[in-house]
Amino acid sequence: MDLRLGAPPRPRIIPRPGEGLRAAVYQAMDQAIVQAKVQAKVRAQEQAPRAEAAAARCIERTRPVWSWLAREWRRLGTAAAVVLIVGLLMHAMFGANGMVVYRQKRAEMQALEREVDRVQKENNQQAEQIRSLKTDPAAIEKEAREQLRYARPGEFVLVSPDPPQKPPTGRVQNNPQNVPQGVPQNYPKTGK
DSSP states (O other): OOOOOSSOOOOOOOOOTTSHHHHHHHHHHHHHHHHHHHHHHHHHHHHHHHHHHHHHHHHHHHHHHHHHHHHHHHHHHHHHHHHHHHHHHHHHHHSTTSHHHHHHHHHHHHHHHHHHHHHHHHHHHHHHHHHHHHHOHHHHHHHHHHHSOOOOTTOOOOOOOOOOOOOOSSSOOSSGGGSOTTSOTTOOOOOO
């Protein structure tokens, strides 16, 4: 039961796709697109002879180049292959990992191996000396005589004085004899 007062509302009628404002807009757009296509086709037909003429001129201008390339393609390919091979050989010889660098690294490795062998021999000698100082009384006595200047009863040890130390070279000493002429004697001295 409907208790509303007044006239019943009118049912809303939805327009069909072919009717109404939206349909008119779509139809106008379709007509504009068709008209633009027709105009483009007419312009293309008008400009086609000029485009064909321009293409023909371009072909005629480049014909000597293309005919020369067709005759000389084998020589050009051979030259390109030679240039590529020479480039690869140069890279293999002088590149970042080339033969020149390889030989330098190999010589450096051999020098380092010789250094390792020398240090290993020195290490073995030091280890043998340590072993003999721990166990051999003759080696202990020899070191005591040389380093600590020990002597057996009745022996004399002759000790030569240490050689005097040489003054440091490369520095000017601060005395009046070393000051060049023309420099005042009260010239400030630097601590460095």
